[in-house]
Amino acid sequence: MTAEFTSAAQPNRRDLLRVGVLAAVLARRGAAATTASYALSTLVAAAVPVTTAWLTKVLIDLITTGGALGAVTAVAVGLAVAGLAAAAFPQINQYLRTQLDQRVALLAQDELYLAVERFSGLAYFENPAFLDRLRLAQQGAAAPAQVVDGTFGVTRGVLTLLGFLGSLAVISPVMALAVLATAVPTLLLEIQLSRRRAAMIWDLGPTERREFFYRNLLGSVDAAKEIRLFGIGGFLRGRMLTELREVFGAKRRMDRRELIVQGGLAALSAVVAGVGLVWAARQARAGALTIGDVALFLVAVPSVLGAMQQLIVSVAHTHQQLTMFHHYAVVVGAAPDLPLRAEPVALPVLRRGIELRDVWFRYSDEHPWVLRGVSMFIPHGSTVGLVGLNGAGKSTLVKLVCRFYDPDRGSITWDGVDLRDVEITELRARIGAVFQDYMSYDLTAADNIGLGDIASIDDRPALVAAAQRAGVHPAVEALPRGYDTMLSRMFFGESDQGDPETGVRFSGGQWQRLALARAFLRDKRDLMILDEPSAGLDAQAEYEVHQRLREHRAGRTSLLISHRLGSLRDADLIVVLADGTVAEQGDHVTLMAGGGAYAELFQLQAAGYQLSEQAAGQAD
Numbered sequence: 001m002t003a004e005f006t007s008a009a010q011p012n013r014r015d016l017l018r019v020g021v022l023a024a025v026l027a028r029r030g031a032a033a034t035t036a037s038y039a040l041s042t043l044v045a046a047a048v049p050v051t052t053a054w055l056t057k058v059l060i061d062l063i064t065t066g067g068a069l070g071a072v073t074a075v076a077v078g079l080a081v082a083g084l085a086a087a088a089f090p091q092i093n094q095y096l097r098t099q100l101d102q103r104v105a106l107l108a109q110d111e112l113y114l115a116v117e118r119f120s121g122l123a124y125f126e127n128p129a130f131l132d133r134l135r136l137a138q139q140g141a142a143a144p145a146q147v148v149d150g151t152f153g154v155t156r157g158v159l160t161l162l163g164f165l166g167s168l169a170v171i172s173p174v175m176a177l178a179v180l181a182t183a184v185p186t187l188l189l190e191i192q193l194s195r196r197r198a199a200m201i202w203d204l205g206p207t208e209r210r211e212f213f214y215r216n217l218l219g220s221v222d223a224a225k226e227i228r229l230f231g232i233g234g235f236l237r238g239r240m241l242t243e244l245r246e247v248f249g250a251k252r253r254m255d256r257r258e259l260i261v262q263g264g265l266a267a268l269s270a271v272v273a274g275v276g277l278v279w280a281a282r283q284a285r286a287g288a289l290t291i292g293d294v295a296l297f298l299v300a301v302p303s304v305l306g307a308m309q310q311l312i313v314s315v316a317h318t319h320q321q322l323t324m325f326h327h328y329a330v331v332v333g334a335a336p337d338l339p340l341r342a343e344p345v346a347l348p349v350l351r352r353g354i355e356l357r358d359v360w361f362r363y364s365d366e367h368p369w370v371l372r373g374v375s376m377f378i379p380h381g382s383t384v385g386l387v388g389l390n391g392a393g394k395s396t397l398v399k400l401v402c403r404f405y406d407p408d409r410g411s412i413t414w415d416g417v418d419l420r421d422v423e424i425t426e427l428r429a430r431i432g433a434v435f436q437d438y439m440s441y442d443l444t445a446a447d448n449i450g451l452g453d454i455a456s457i458d459d460r461p462a463l464v465a466a467a468q469r470a471g472v473h474p475a476v477e478a479l480p481r482g483y484d485t486m487l488s489r490m491f492f493g494e495s496d497q498g499d500p501e502t503g504v505r506f507s508g509g510q511w512q513r514l515a516l517a518r519a520f521l522r523d524k525r526d527l528m529i530l531d532e533p534s535a536g537l538d539a540q541a542e543y544e545v546h547q548r549l550r551e552h553r554a555g556r557t558s559l560l561i562s563h564r565l566g567s568l569r570d571a572d573l574i575v576v577l578a579d580g581t582v583a584e585q586g587d588h589v590t591l592m593a594g595g596g597a598y599a600e601l602f603q604l605q606a607a608g609y610q611l612s613e614q615a616a617g618q619a620d
């Protein structure tokens with residue numbers, strides 16, 4: 001499924017052509033008028049140097065041969081106008097280029113993240129090859145404008161080159177051929193260098209990713225405690241530097257290669273120009289060339305070489321940008337990570353329940369099976385508790401019910417309709433959830449709750465009601481700007497708290513209550529999933545939250561995961577997962593009477609509490 005991300009980084013000619021067309025289409029859609037103006041301005045900019053050189057030659061010849069005053073004046077005025085154009089057009093070009101860059105990048109970025117949003121599962125985001133592609137695609141979003149710019153650069157280079165080469169050919173066809181002959185190897189070598197550079201960028205992807213990870217870790221507030229307590233800053237820094245040295249080493253080798261190749265080619269051009277200069281001087285001395293010819297020659301040779309250099313740089317740059325843009329095209333054009341039905345079945349309002357039938361799942365072919373034939377039923381209107389040791393597959397099962405992945409075998413049905421047959425967004429719109437690894441957004445308290453149901457984000461009474469149910473309302477109300485206070489995972493001083501741009505730091509339990517409030521805002525959904533909703537709460541808060549959950553769960557369908565078995569005691573059904581299968585299921589009383597894994601776990605926890613009570617009693 002993900003082979004398209006791991007395939008060779010080097011696009012072939014057909015790929016380049018295809019992405020070139022894609023870049024042009026994006027430029028047209030994003031900035032048609034700017035692109036057209038830029039094209040026009042490029043043509044003028046290309047014509048100016050050649051026109052100037054010819055007018056200079058004509059002027060010198062007119063002056064040295066005693067031409068008419070009117071003619072001299074007309075040519076001089078022409079030269080002045082060309083000078084004006086030479087002064088103005090670089091600025092105009094620069095402005096148009098920036099406009100083009102920004103407009104096309106805006107569209108390209110929008111389309112990239114639209115495509116990313118369309119990947120409705122999680123598998124791509126857990127695939128390092130995809131993450132590498134995405135990182136390069138983000139850089140590639142700026143490429144279409146660069147490709148257009150490069151194409152215009154090539155056009156400008158070709159026009160200037162042809163103009164000067166034509167001028168040179170008039171004076172010396174041999175010289176024109178000699179100059180042209182240096183261009184061919186230069187162009188080929190530059191393209192090869194560009195290919196190598198693109199391959200190097202791709203190969204360095206994993207190394208750069210690791211370096212980025214260590215760099216982030218060293219500056220992260222979350223990791224700061226452990227790094228300091230364990231004294232591992234030096235160790236992590238060492239690893240970061242090793243990765244960085246590897247990156248720089250590869251880049252240095254590439255730079256040296258470029259230095260040798262480009263230096264050699266520049267020397268070759270200089271030799272050709274030098275030989276030409278000697279030849280022209282001798283020809284003028286012998287009277288075979290006019291002074292105007294020599295002046296034109298003196299301008300034409302460096303201009304041809306310069307235009308050629310510019311052309312080569314533009315070709316190489318365009319090639320490199322096309323290669324970068326290819327990463328963008330791979331991401332934007334990637335097949336959906338989860339198969340989508342062309343004609344999805346409408347998702348019925350849940351009336352009967354959700355059934356998992358012989359569900360097998362593993363994260364990839366290289367991973368072990370996590371679920372091995374799980375069959376269970378979540379009846380509508382009931383609370384089902386999911387129990388199991390760490391790594392038993394509880395969160396995985398929840399992710400399958402949300403269709404973040406598809407089962408490898410078996411099926412999950414919603415009132416008899418297979419989840420694979422319905423529109424994913426419709427399914428997700430029917431589910432409310434607090435995940436084990438819930439998000440803490442560096443946004444206002446209101447936004448942190450409102451994101452749970454974007455349609456209600458401005459409905460303050462609804463946000464307050466959700467916060468009240470999650471028991472976080474008093475804490476939010478006490479904030480400097482109440483619900484409009486920015487919450488942040490960063491620390492800001494007291495004096496900053498009046499500043500709406502800075503944030504207040506919440507405790508872990510308060511963030512968790514906010515996540516709960518976010519889920520409560522979605523409470524009119526068919527299914528509520530709560531994966532460890534109270535793990536970070538103190539005992540009193542946990543009691544309160546469970547009390548509210550109980551009230552809230554009444555008559556609704558919910559799937560509840562908790563290691564604190566006491567909180568699942570009153571669930572209608574408790575399912576125990578072990579070794580990827582359902583080890584046992586039933587309500588609390590039945591499972592306790594059965595004396596199986598659940599009863600054992602429950603008694604172990606209860607004994608733990610009794611022991612601590614006894615210890616506390618003895619201490620008193």
Ligand SMILES: Nc1ncnc2c1ncn2[C@@H]1O[C@H](COP(=O)(O)OP(=O)(O)OP(=O)(O)O)[C@@H](O)[C@H]1O
Binds near residue numbers: 126390391396
């Ligand atoms: N994205 C992933 N890629 C590969 N393996 C994964 C991934 N997520 C989980 N696993 C593996 O799947 C198994 C089940 O994990 P899961 O998180 O579902 O367990 P759990 O029962 O929720 O555990 P816990 O009680 O610790 O939360 C574990 O062995 C875990 O290593």
